[in-house]
Amino acid sequence: MKNPDESIDWAEVRAQSARESQRKQVHMLKHGNQLADAALPLHKSVYIDQSRFDAEQKHIFLAQPLVACLSGDIPNPGDTVLFDAAGPSIIVSRGKDGTARAFLNMCTHRGAKLIEEAEPWAGVKNRLTCPFHAWTFDNTGRLIGQPGKEGFADCPEGGRDLIELPCAEHIGLVFVKADPDAGDIDAEAFLGDYGDILTQLELWRAEPVKKGVLTADSNWKFALDTYGESYHFGTLHKTTLAHTNYTDKQVFETFGKHHRIEFPKLSTGNLIDIDESEWPETIYGGVHYLFPNTIIFFGAVADNVFFTQVFRLFPDGVGKTRCQFAVYAPFGIESDLHKGSCIAAYDATATVVQEEDYRVASNGYANLLAAPDSHHVVLGANEWALQVVHQHIAKVIGMPLD
Secondary structure, eight states, rough: OOOOOTSSSSHHHHHHHHHHHHHHHHHHHHHOOOSSOOOEEEETTHHHOOHHHHIIIIIIIIOOOEEEGGGGOOOOTTTTEETTTTTSSSSEETTTTOOEEEESOOOOOTTOOOOSSSSTTTTEEEEETTTOOOOOOESOEEEEOOGGGGGOOOOOOTTTSSEOOEEEEEETTTEESSSSSOOOOOHHHTHHHHHHHHHHTTGGGGGEEEEEEEEEEEEEHHHHGSSSSSHHHHHTTTTGGGGTSSSSSSSSEETTTTEEEEOOGGGGGGGTOGGGGGOOOOEEEEEEEEEETTTEEEEETTTTTTEEEEEEEESSSOEEEEEEEEEEEETTTOHHHHHHHHHHHHHHHHHIIIIHHHHHHHHHHHHHHOOOOTOEEEEETHHHHHHHHHHHHHHHHHHOOO
């Protein structure tokens, strides 16, 4: 794993980016919200159609690079996590050489799972022993133990090593393709210019604090839609986000299939027509979306007390969503107080997302199933980010939105 230049003062880079973001927010608040050209109607089949779901499984969740974990989840040789939300159960482990590798969680003898737990399980596994017949593999995937080896004399050496999956580590993110035949991952090319944005977060330094699973009784895209607009802040989040952030105001920037959104604080409106030299310092933040299913949020719970939240949304069938949610200490856990603050941020966010965002997603999805066959939902011009995400998904799976 090669990290970006540690001689760079990334805190200063973030400070400069935060000021530039502040300028964009003030400009937007003064001159008007960013809007798409028009509203986008989506036929309800975009969310409920089985053939569309099958295409998403094939072309997105098996073929696209997916964030399996952060580098800090497997910092040392032998550190291992399970990644099973994309469909097949996958082992991601760091070898003695420092390389992160991914394998199907499947013994090559008769297919048993080597690790029988479920994501977000993590532990140390320098060796992987099958619970069925004790075939044993090292964490480079090599078969190193085979009881009754004489019974398999015709198996070529190396022919029964673990099935390796495409895996790449870049700027603190570990990407995996769930299909062994999907081709290598060029993470730098996949991120493009967005890599420069994400590098500011110093994700390679992030230390995991708390992980869990959130669920919604809705299509994964229906749940994902809740992350891309602030139109709902004043109603759904009237006791939380509406107290601190504008409703239906955002600065939206695209980077290929990825994007970044900022939802301005109410206090930012006080800076309109104030000379920039008098503006207070601000911290870098924003919602960072990685195609197809990952949201990364960097923020602060108090002055100089930072946290990073990562949401990874996966389908669990056409009408079920499983979100792997984790909070990290961005630059390592600094104290017990810092750890407690990160845990508190996790708990508060999990409550809001599960009880508010995913509640309405689940209720809305149930209504969508019962709606007339001709029914369309509509993404407003003020819900531009949602439009763009759906357009990219449709293009990747080769199925139009109309």
